[in-house]
Amino acid sequence: MQEFIDYIKEFVDLKEETIEHILSVTKEEVFEKGRQILDVGRTCKHLYFLKTGSIRSFIYQKGKDITHWVYGPNTLFTSWGSYILQNPSNEYLAAIDECTVFSISYENWQLLYEQHSELERFGRLVMEQELAIIDEFYKGYYFLSAKEKYDLLVSAYPNITQIANLGHIASMLGISQETLSRIRVK
Template sequence: MDEFILYIQKYINLSIEAESEIRALALINESVSKGQVILKEGETCERLYFLQKGTARTYHYQKGKDITYWIYPENTMITSWHSYILRKPSSEYIETTEESILISMSYDQWQELYLKYPILERFGRLILEEQMALIDDFFKGYYFLSAKEKYTLLTTAFPSITQRANLGHIASMLGISQETLSRIRGK
């Protein structure tokens, strides 16, 4: 829980009252095994997760093939953003790719905290802005960059991800073959 509070405090000055209330909430703090799917396509995402330890990925199936489109390193917030924010069924899966520790709070819990502590709305906005900037940067690069440039963009944004994530997932996320990724990494 301390890591989660410290994470929030990187973005905002969290009052003692708000911190106490967050600590008092019935947050789910769970150890999750590698490969556990925490959200399936078609489910509405009810939780916002803090990935305290481990890595996770979002993916979907296209023509029977598993396509990774985002890999989350530890100490980040994760969810199916579209499903969570719009309260609609998810078009993706979320899976842990390492033994992980997740702290999560429900959508309704966050909404109550936002009403009671407006500074937490700022936290939520800053998290969304950060995610949007990363996704925007990555997907613009996805269309215009070479395979090597895509890999460089990924390693710049998430330096440790290539040491921790499955190479097949990384190749899928970058839209390149594993063979191409291996050649790039070998240089």
């Protein structure tokens, strides 16, 4: 679980007692390839740190599987709206390949926030960073050509092509896989 602690330390200093508390409420899990982690309509009760593998969030719209985002190693993930608001999810989460994750329940994470102020700061800094990335990506998304969308995605998320297949990336960009293949050749 050292990877998770190291990730937090990129944002804030941690006291030894905070580290011990985090470790006492964190569970390591392995998700097999294709495992559905969250279904639409269920409330997301966990925050996850992805140690290895990749996870995608997606929806079904008009019978089509549409990928919203792909998470790679050393990132936090959850169904953000569902987790933060404790409302039913409007998306699915699934393992693209075998994944090792560290999970903390919503209740335990709230307790960590209450008892360790540095973790509240960590949470704020992570949310600010993620919001900035998402904001930059989606503001440009609607007005750009397919090539510009791809370039924007790769600039915001440089290792996306190593963790997601072309079908998922094309879906994220709202373009066909053939168009994405042509863009990548150029």
